[in-house]
Amino acid sequence: MQIVDHKVVSFEYSLSNEAGEVLDSSEDGKPLLYLHGEENIVPGLELALEGKSVGDKLKVSLEAADAYGELDPAMIETVSADMFDGVDNVEVGMEFQAELPDGQGFQFVRITEVDGDNVTVDGNHPMAGMSLHFDVKITDIREATAEELEHGHVHNDDDCCGEKECCGEGNCSD
Numbered sequence: 001m002q003i004v005d006h007k008v009v010s011f012e013y014s015l016s017n018e019a020g021e022v023l024d025s026s027e028d029g030k031p032l033l034y035l036h037g038e039e040n041i042v043p044g045l046e047l048a049l050e051g052k053s054v055g056d057k058l059k060v061s062l063e064a065a066d067a068y069g070e071l072d073p074a075m076i077e078t079v080s081a082d083m084f085d086g087v088d089n090v091e092v093g094m095e096f097q098a099e100l101p102d103g104q105g106f107q108f109v110r111i112t113e114v115d116g117d118n119v120t121v122d123g124n125h126p127m128a129g130m131s132l133h134f135d136v137k138i139t140d141i142r143e144a145t146a147e148e149l150e151h152g153h154v155h156n157d158d159d160c161c162g163e164k165e166c167c168g169e170g171n172c173s174d
């Protein structure tokens, strides 16, 4: 079986940056699953996996634009520490859900700098702007279920897919 749209693919991976430092990897014996063709993973990696088979190993080098995107300076903002009223210790690395200025939903922001009363928050993906290298080994390919296709993502026995509609249908452990 080859990887084409609507297949569920399991793969082990190691992700490193330009300097060769490992940023992330699949846990031992626990591959990552995704639904091919639904943009569940970064676009450059999905493209590289197209047509591959179980047992295939590949090295994929991606420019930022094909991975988590370029860094968007407009998503970096310095705000007053007063904004964090009620937070005991405002520290670098903390993540918050911030309401978008137009009131159209929420976005995750990270604190990237604290300088007295000035707090810098960044809404970019932590790996935005980075060239990334993936070492991938494909361990399984199966057909997606009708429900997975409907939702556009994989349903895992031991892993909540994080979508409300899934949890409501008893697919999640919590």
Ligand SMILES: [Zn+2]
Residues within 6 Å of the ligand: 151, 153, 154, 155, 161, 163, 165, 166
């Ligand atoms: Zn779902």
